[in-house]
Every structure is written in C-alpha cells, then in structure tokens.
Amino acid sequence: GEDVEQSLFLSVREGDSSxxxxxxxxxxxxxxxxxxxxxxxxxxxxxxxxxxMDMKQDQRLTVLLNKKDKHLSLRIADTQTGDSAIxxxxxxxxxxxxxxxxxxxxLVRP
Amino acid sequence: GAVVSQHPSWVICKxxxxxxxxxxxxxxxxxxxxxxxxxxxQSLMLMATSNEGSKATYEQGVEKDKFLINHASLTLSxxxxxxxHPEDSSFYICSATTGGNTEAFFGQGxxxxxx
Numbered sequence: 001g002e003d004v005e006q007s008l009f010l011s012v013r014e015g016d017s018s019x020x021x022x023x024x025x026x027x028x029x030x031x032x033x034x035x036x037x038x039x040x041x042x043x044x045x046x047x048x049x050x051x052x053m054d055m056k057q058d059q060r061l062t063v064l065l066n067k068k069d070k071h072l073s074l075r076i077a078d079t080q081t082g083d084s085a086i087x088x089x090x091x092x093x094x095x096x097x098x099x100x101x102x103x104x105x106x107l108v109r110p
Numbered sequence: 111g112a113v114v115s116q117h118p119s120w121v122i123c124k125x126x127x128x129x130x131x132x133x134x135x136x137x138x139x140x141x142x143x144x145x146x147x148x149x150x151x152q153s154l155m156l157m158a159t160s161n162e163g164s165k166a167t168y169e170q171g172v173e174k175d176k177f178l179i180n181h182a183s184l185t186l187s188x189x190x191x192x193x194x195h196p197e198d199s200s201f202y203i204c205s206a207t208t209g210g211n212t213e214a215f216f217g218q219g220x221x222x223x224x225x
Contacts, residue, residue, distance in 0.1 A: 033213070042116075042203055042218035043154075088153065096207040096214045097144060100154045 002026040004091055006101035013109050018076040020104045022089035025070065029091035032065060033098065034074045037086045046074070046087075076106075084108045112138045114206050116217035123194055123224055131189045131220045133204035139184035140206035144214060145177075148201040160187050194224040 004024045012018045024032070030051055035043040049056045049063045049072075056063045062075040072089055086105050090098040113136040123129050133143055142161050146154040158179050160166040166179035176198075178190040187206075191198055201221050205214040 031213075035216075040221070043205075043216040045213055045216070048213060092214075095159070096142065096205075097156060097159055098154075098205075098214065099156070100146075102153045 002091070002099050004089060004099050004101035006087075006089055006104045008102065009105050009107070011107045011109060012079050014079060014081055016079055018074075018079045018083070018106055018108075020074045020076075020087050020089075020106065022072040022074075022101050023070055024072065024089075024091045024099070024101075026091050026093070026099065027070075028093050030094055031092045032063075032072050033090045033092065034061075034063065035088045035090060035100075037088065037103070039085075043088070079106075079108050081108045081110060112136075112206075112215045114140075114204065114215045114217040116202075116204055116220050118220060119218060120221040121223070123222070125195055125224055126193055128190055128192045129194055129222060131191075131202055131204075131222075133187045133189070133206065133217050135185045135206045135215070138206075138208055138215075140187070140208060141184065142207050142214075143181055143187040144205045144207075145179060145187075145189050146203045146205070148203060148219075150201075154203060157189075191222065194222070196224045198222065199224045 033048040034046045060077045086103040090100045092098045117132045145157045148154045158166045158168045160181040181187040203219040205216045207214040
C-alpha cells in the first residue's frame with residue numbers, strides 16, 4: 001500500500017531553524033499536508049501544498065516539495081519552545097482520505 | 111476556519127460494553143467524514159470513510175461489525191465501539207470535509223480506555 005515516512009525525532013535549540021523531512025510513495029497525491037499535534041490533543045493543520053507547487057511560505061513555515069523524489073520538508077524558522085510537538089506529514093488525493101506519516105517529535109531546547 | 115467537535119473527549123468503559131463517539135461539524139455540512147485511530151506514540155491510521163446517507167467504507171483489517179459507523183445527517187457521524195476490549199483502548203479522531211475544500215477538518219479526538 002501507499003506509505004509516508006518521517007524521521008522520528010528532532011531536537012533543536014530555541015531560535016534555530018528546524019527542518020522536518022518526509023517522503024511519500026503515492027504518485028497520485030494531490031495535496032501534501034503538515035499537521036501539529038500537542039500532547040493529548042487533536043490535529044492542527046499547519047499548512048498544505050498542492051502537488052504542482054514546489055514551495056510555499058507562510059510566516060515562519062516554509063514547505064518545500066520535490067515531486068520527482070517525492071520528498072517534502074517543513075522548515076520552521078526561529079523555533080520556539082511552544083513549537084515542541086509531534087509533526088505529521090500526510091498525503092491526500094481528491095477524496096481527502098489522508099495517509100499519515102509516523103510523526104516527528106520536535107523538542108526545542110531553551 | 112471550520113470547526114469539528116467530538117464528544118466525549120475521553121471515556122472509560124468496562125470490557126464488554128459499547129461506547130458511542132460523536133463527530134459533529136458545527137458550521138458546515140460534511141458530506142464525508144473520516145475516522146482514524148491512533149495508538150500511543152504511533153501515527154493515525156484510517157479506519158473508515160463515511161458518506162452521508164450511505165454505508166461506511168472500511169479499511170482493510172477494520173472489523174465493520176465491531177466499529178459501527180453511522181452518518182445519518184450532514185453534520186453528524188457516530189462511531190460505536192461494540193463489545194469493547196482493552197486492546198480497543200486508543201485515541202479516536204474524526205475529520206470532516208465538504209468535498210469542495212482543500213482540507214479536511216479534524217476533531218479534537220476521543221481517548222477511549224477500556225478496563
């Protein structure tokens with residue numbers, strides 16, 4: 001079946017940039033998403049990118065998409081302690097059914 | 111943005127009983143709702159896709175007789191875990207979409223603990 005993979009853990013110092021990487025296998029993915037999950041909470045959509053784009057910037061967030069390599073990344077500039085959470089990438093098609101990666105736990109050190 | 115509300119946020123039940131979880135779209139009509147399950151420290155796994163007025167489509171390996179899904183209106187879908195067992199303890203999350211947007215909106219999740 002289709003698969004989405006992420007690195008499991010990332011630790012950065014407050015103020016540095018964080019880059020979370022993701023690879024996916026589904027060629028028919030129309031949208032690629034980044035979600036944030038804080039402990040015990042649901043999912044918060046951070047940003048998404050259409051599969052025909054290669055970059056999207058939204059304030060501190062920059063998403064890069066390499067469609068040829070099926071590689072997606074999320075860069076968080078000036079990372080803050082409040083950014084500590086689990087970040088999920090997900091691929092979706094026109095049905096809005098999402099395939100999630102395993103999640104990357106981001107720890108921001110003061 | 112659109113709001114999806116799940117109820118209850120958490121529930122503890124005895125083994126063998128049934129539990130119903132509600133997913134409501136508060137300010138939009140959801141033609142399609144999705145139910146996910148998340149085990150501790152794992153990712154979300156899609157359980158089923160629910161379209162208003164029709165039977166849910168279950169993913170492979172999900173028992174449809176155990177996880178009953180009803181989507182009787184455009185703003186409400188329910189997931190009933192029947193004859194719950196401790197291995198059903200998990201975090202259940204729903205999402206809803208109108209089909210015309212680029213995102214599905216997620217509920218806050220329901221933590222089920224079966225004792």
